[in-house]
Amino acid sequence: MKKSVQFLKNALTLSVVGILMRGLAVSFNAYVNRKIGAESMGLFTLVMSVYSFAVTLALSCVNLGAVRLTSERAASLGEADADAASWRRVMRGVIRAVCLYSLLFGLSSGILLYLTSGIIAEKLLGDFRTLSSLRVLALSLPAISLSSALSGYFTGLRKVKKNAAASISEQFVKIAVTSTALLFVVPDNVESACLAVVGGSAVAEAWTLVLHILLYLTDSKRPGGVKAGKREVRMKTIFGECVGISLPAAVGAYARQGLTTLEHLAIPKGLVKSGLTQQTALSQYGLLQGIAFPLVMFPYAVIHSFTSLLVPEMAERHALGDTAGMRATVRQVYRWSALFSVAACAVFVNFARELGVMIYDSGEAARYTLLLGALVPFMYLDTAVDALLKGMGEQVYSMKVNIADAASGLILVMLLTPALGIYGYLLTIWLCEVGNLAASIARLGHVTGVGVREALPYYLRPLAAAAVLSVAHLMTLDLLTPLASMSAFLALYALLTLGFPERKNFKIKEPAA
Secondary structure: OHHHHHHHHHHHHHHHHHHHHHHHHHHHHHHHHHHHHHHHHHHHHHHHHHHHHHHHHHHOOHHHHHHHHHHHHHHHHHHOOEOHHHHHHHHHHHHHHHHHHHHHHHHHHHHHHHHHHHHHHHHHOOOHHHHHHHHHHHHHHHHHHHHHHHHHHHHHOOOHHHHHHHHHHHHHHHHHHHHHHHOOOOOOOHHHHHHHHHHHHHHHHHHHHHHHHHHHHOOOOOOOOOOOOOEOOOOOOOHHHHHHHHHHHHHHHHHHHHHHHHHHHHHHHHHHHOOOOHHHHHHHHHHHHHHHHHHHOOOHHHHHHHHHHHHHHHHHHHHHOOHHHHHHHHHHHHHHHHHHHHHHHHHHHHOHHHHHHHHHOOOOOHHHHHHHHOOHHHHHHHHHHHHHHHHOOOHHHHHHHHHHHHHHHHHHHHHHHHHHOHHHHHHHHHHHHHHHHHHHHHHHHHHHOOOHHHHOHHHHHHHHHHHHHHHHHHHOOOOOOHHHHHHHHHHHHHHHHHOOOOOOOOOOOOOOO
């Protein structure tokens, strides 16, 4: 009971912080979009596509190494009844190893991006206005890597509140610095506008590193609620241990992010080939990536918070051979994913334009929001299924699926975008996401015996409720304000899906042991 309460508390903490962060991000994106315009937003998104790969290289999964080494050492020290001096000594050893790893990759990636920024801007991005932004972002890579290592240390000690405090303060610093910088940007100066936004991000990353260091220096070096023992314990952590944990996972991350980066670089070029000008192509790309995507992914904060905690939950059940417990967990994931994702989907489909006007003061991205919103049940379930698979040691399979997904996305973008324009890219997203989910849930069904056939019944009532309420919404469009209409929609959805006990009209056949 105590363990489940701790799981729930951590999940709720992460959910609240995640919602707050995404709420701030969406609101800030709305402000930035109004301030700099769709073309500048498109240029910024283009820069970030390259930067994302550089960040992947800088991180090289150091967070995973920090989490595992910290949690493993904490478990061993607790069992050995280690004294306070031993805790401090051992945890300093962990931090030295993971920080050395993070500095190696953070500095290397920063230097590499800075030295190649001219070539990337001219040859890869095809827009020399991105040069200064790329160089500023290169300077932030070592800070990002070190912050990730320290964040993994706090996660390993189950001190999620410290990471939450760092995330919240980072967002506020980013908003303050970027907003101030934008006050000095000359209107219609796309390069300066983009530089102001990335500069704010770079300063925020530096601040987060400083805060993480201060939190580490004042930390007890023990999990919350764990008292120091009386025995002196000696335990070493070497650099090679971090490499052995982090680098194999990093190789898969490099491959996937590299393919994703190439895909995003191919989108504006494909739009130009479809007949659009460079300016119009960047504007459409900016509307999709800067408005529609952040809006659709806003509720994802809740799903992500719970799925991130599913990994250790499933790992423990898998290690104990608790097949019944694993199947019960999978069914609960199906049930709550269905309830939550169908609600989010219905809101995006029915209120796409209203949301755009309310948040961004623009309805231009309404069609993109609607088409992406309809994909939400697939996207959210795919995230949950991936977490379940990783918890059962199926991360290599998930990595292969994700790499295949990214490779397919690149090929489809190159084929469909020149022919269909921005809708070719949207079709690519649909095809890849549905394919990714199909492969993942098939594997989950094979491993646990609870696959797609068992998942579908959980979606029947939410889909029926959403369909009925969508028809009612069409019939009462002018009777309520958009905000009142959305509130009534969600309240009635909750009543129809949760207000009545479910009839046990379907049974899940258990496979033979």
